[in-house]
Amino acid sequence: MQGFEHLEEELQQMKTDSVFRSLIPLETDQGAKVMINSREMIQLSSNNYLGLTTHPRLKLAAVRATDKYGAGTGSVRTIAGTFTMHEELEQKLAAFKHTEASLVLQSGFTANQAVLSSILSKEDVVISDELNHASIIDGIRLTKAARKIYSHVDMASLESALEASQDYRKRLVVTDGVFSMDGNIAPLPEIVALAEKYDALIMVDDAHASGVLGRNGRGSVDHFNLNDRVHIQVGTLSKAVGVLGGYIACPQTVRDYLIHKARPFLFSTSHPPAVTAACSEAIDVLLDEPERISRLWENTAYFKEELLKLGFDTGKSETPITPVVTGDEKKAHELSDKLADYGVFAQGIAFPTVPKGQARVRTIVTSDHTKPLLDEALAAFEKAGKELELI
Known part of the structure; x- marks a missing residue:
């Protein structure tokens, strides 16, 4: 053609x-x-990372869920596609991540897009590490917020961006926890200290830290003992967790807002039972093994x-x-x-x-x-x- x-x-x-x-x-x-x-x-x-894609417990959980609930859910979650297992998985994830709540989406990519495109407006600014994942970059492109890029893991550059952004309603600092191509870890203690100094929000993408860093694989925030000091954690259920999907671990207010405003959540059919059950079982395996x-x-x-x-x-x-x-x-x-x-x-x-x-x-x-x-x-x-x- x-x-x-x-x-x-x-x-x-x-x-x-x-x-x-x-x-x-x-x-x-x-x-x-x-x-x-x-x-x-x-x-x-x-x-x-952890060999969970073939773990017998995950496979059995997927088979049993399919047998009981079917191959799919038939709808988006805001209409008829929320099953009790979806709510149970999110409650388990929130407890695992030491946050008030969590929300599961179709992928880590869409989770980043959901947060950034929903909670920011033209009154706000997002401040992003120059080597952040493509999903963060695309999420920033979808928002009307101002944007500033700081040099990779350069705290002087980050502070300069924060100093220049004090006239905005909200400042959101976004970083990968582990950078996917270089394998280095973000200096989260320094980032958190600067964000607190300038009253900024913090969002960490833990795609390559989930299941790898922190106690039982809770991620980079737990690795640095920064629980309750990072506002939003995004991660994936598709890498070390071994299945499919993304999650947002956050305050209840953020979860409630995303359910009403996040387009990737509002316009995508929910996870099938097999995926949901296997993800839930994977968290148990992280705790048990x-x-x-x-x-x-x-x-x-x-x-x-x-x-x-x-x-x-x-x-x-x-x-x-x-x-x-x-x-x-x-x-x-x-x-x-x-x-x-x-x-x-x-x-x-x-x-x-x-x-x-x-x-x-x-x-x-x-x-x-x-x-x-x-x-x-x-x-x-x-x-x-x-x-x-x-x-």
Whole structure:
């Protein structure tokens, strides 16, 4: 069909630049090893931090809920799509996060959009870290509020933005708890101190901290013992929690307001019973099996240390997200392809996901990886890195 020639040209240029990538279907469940094109490979690109996607308790909860309540809910929650299990999940999440209330949405992406597009107006200002997730950026685009960007984790830059914003009705400081491409942790104690100094609200996106940081995986706010000092916490149920969805942990007032004003909530059918029940069971697993988080961090420390010994640049990562930085975009994809040849699935990441000149292969180890598997992956990194003259 004619009319999309300009898109074809752009796609062709991506192929010329060796940055065009096709989707890669998995033929098995999301484990430490996966099957791709009938080949077994070590999985280092999944957000399945704790191995919960295949946890027997989650699978059983999903099956039982489907059998009892059906495959779907049939409506948005404000009309007829709220089940008792939705309310119970949100109450459990609020207790887990030490907040008054919580609200579950279809994804972490829509949760950020819901908050930012709903609670801010032209009388307000949102102040955002320059490396915040795309969902925060898009959420800010949907609001009429003024916006200011501060340099990444730069507290002097943040304070300057706060000082220049005192004439607005409300100031909302927004940051990732863990930054998804670099794996570094936001300096929340300093951010909270500045926000309190200037009477600003704070919103933390804990997508990559949920299930990873804090007691039993409660997130970065709990990690820094800042409960009751952060106004809104957004997170995902799709990564370490192992299922699907996003949540907003917040005061009851915010929850009530979002139910009436947040378009992603108002115009999306509620989570099916299987998803809701599995998410609820996942919270219980986080409480019952803290050893999964301990194992995750043991694997993380080992893998990072060995990559550094080999001579790779892993940036400023402090978490299981460990980038292997190549800088050059073509090189990142070449490294990913070489690793695949040697049985390791680790995706190359380039612009626009990361800034130009900061391309990398982004890896995530999980609690399900064994030391022999990590050693096998490290051997592949060493071989590929030497062939590409990266080390």
